[in-house]
Amino acid sequence: MIALKLCNEKRLYYIENCIRYLPQKAISQREFWQAGAELIGEYGPEADAEVICLALESLDKIGLKANIDIGSISVFKKIANHFNVKDIDRLRIAISSKSISEVKEIINNEEALKIFSYVIENRGRIEILENIAKMNIHELYDDINYIEKLFDIIKDYGYYDRVVIDLSTLREMKYYNGIVFDIFIEGLGIPIGGGGRYDDMMKEFGLDLKATGFAINIDLIVKLIEKIPIKKERIINVYYKEGYLEKAIDIIKNMRNKGIKCSLSLYRGEKEGILISDNIIDLKTGEEINERNYISNSK
Amino acid sequence: MKGIILAIPSKGRLRKPVMEILERSNIKIIDDDSRVYLTNTTIKGLQILSVRTLDIPTYVYYGIADMGITGKDVIEECGLDVYEIADMKFGNCNLIVAVKEDSPYYDANQLPHGIRVATEFPNLTRRFFNNLGIHVEIITLRGAVEIAPILGLSDCIVDLSSTGETLRKNGLRAIATILRSSARLICNKVSYKTKYEDIKKIIDLLVKSCENINL
Known part of the structure; x- marks a missing residue:
């Protein structure tokens, strides 16, 4: 797939069985079906908005009304670096499980604690980022512009009221570097998918290409769809x-x-x-x- | 209220303090009957699910229960992805490594390869010894772990200890602490977002009831 001529932007999708090594959570399936879409070779809120709205639209098409929470690896890293946090990956895990007590074990700077508590406890739109910037985190200027633009475009696609910022939404930092998101459906306990921007991944394959995408768990979707009564067609x-x-x-x-x-x-x-x-x-x-x-x- | 299920321990060391917290929060179980697992409460829409402490993260992870109260030790042992909303500050205890009193070891680092460890927490035990680079044989037991070294089933144990009383009585000595535990309020990741207002009300009630008390 990588051998494709990726000189310009490429839009790829797949529906495949995936196999993943799960060290502890033997409760999950190691082989599962996943559908995904990737937009490779484009940078900017336009590309992220396209991917986010495509995820929502695909689910709409099969009768599932999903919502998306957005976080940002870039924002998280900037705040953590602002306070010289050393064990940044441990902090990421603590934040993404909304555990203030765990955060307190990692950092003891009052100001940092105040900001991370705000991150954990609040969901909203662009004002979340603006409020953090007001707490003297001036590094977020570019991110605010980026995410503001992202929401403008999501609004144009007609999905504004289904997308919310929750900065505790975080993912693996070796892979993702920009905005990340979780896709979920009311009544189903486990998020059915997620995604985000991974601009550095393609470098591993010798290509300097920015990329963003999402994946949806097909097994979960099948379970959900089975519950929807099928309209019998009249013969x-x-x-x-x-x-x-x-x-x-x-x-x-x-x-x-x-x-x-x-x-x-x-x-x-x-x-x-x-x-x-x-x-x-x-x-x-x-x-x-x-x-x-x-x-x-x-x- | 949208309909919220709070999972609490049906027995064990956390049962009593949790019941006390519910009472302080003015959440009363209607028709309390120990054989009924799911009961209504005096708060309309809020139901209580009484299940084993170790199963609570599973119920919450899958969204069967929206929230739960269980020990940090259990949450870490299960390793499931849930929100850990608050430290409820009761049920304090440590997950420790203990050896027989006459053992020559005074630190977990000194333990030799191949020793047998009896525990109710195989995942946390494996993780701990993997980090130390010590190969161990883990023997999973369902209780009365302290007896294992005396009977010769294992060389050491990994178990919870709050006062150290049980250890002493069984001729054991703690040589390392793996984890400090206390009761935590956990929440399903999707419920937290889709039922936020109602869940927030319950969180505030419970957290407030935990303030300034000694359980």
Whole structure:
């Protein structure tokens, strides 16, 4: 896949079985199905917004109304570096489990503690970042602009009210470097997916290309979709009297062309459906019907 | 209220203090019957799920329970991804490594390769000894771990200790602390976002009840 000519931006997707080594959480599946989409070779809020909205739209299409919480590895690193935090990965884990007591074990600077408590306890929109900047973290200027723009574009896509900033949303820092996000659905305890920006990953393959993308857990989705009652499509039973098969075939061909599902069989006294002989009769009412009207009404 | 399930220990050392906290928070269980696992409370929409302490992170991780109260030791042992909202400051104890009193070892670093460790916490034990670079044989027990060294089942144990009384009585001596534990309020990651207002109310109630008390 990497061998593809990635000179310009590329949009890739996959639905595959993935295998992952899970050291402790043997509770999870080591092999699972995942769908993902990646936008490689583009930097900027436009690309991130496209990916985020694509994730929401794909789920909308299958009847699942999802929400997204956004965090930022860049913002997190800048705050941590501002306070010279040494064990930054341990801090990331503490923040992403919203554990203030754990954070207190890592840092003892009052000011830093105040900011990280704010990060843990608050969800909102751009004001979250602005408020942190006001607590003397001036390094966030670029990130505020970036995320503000991101939300402007998400608004244009029509998904503004489904996306929220929660800066405790964090992911593996060796892989991700910009905005990261979790995708979740009310009523399902485990986030069904997530993603983010990973500009340095492609360097491992000798390509200097920025990238962003998302992945969705198909196994979880299957479980959810199974719960949604399937709308049964109406199938119209068409019957013909002996000698009228040719006419009946004509009629069902016409119906099927118009997208109406129907079956065809010899009439043996059934009471529902339509009967083809000299004329067309609705078996339920016994009334004669006009073929053209019937087809347009059924649609 | 959207319908919230709070999982609490059905037995064990945390049961009593948790019941006390619920009472202080004015959360009363309706029709308290120890055979019923899921009960309604005087707060409309809030249900209490009584299950084993060790299972609480699992119920919360999968979103069956929205919130739970369990020990830090159990959360770390399960290793499941949940929000750890608050340290409730009761049920304090340490997860320790202990050897027989007459043992020549005074630090976990001195323990030789291949020794047997009896514990109820195989994951935390493995992680601890892996970090020290010591190969150990872990024997998982479901209780009464302190008896293992005396009977010769293991060379040392990894177990919870609050006062050290049980250790002394069984002729054991602590040589290392793996983890300091206390009761924690945990929350499902999705529930926290989708039922925020209601969950916040319960958090505030419970956390306030934990202030300035000695359980």
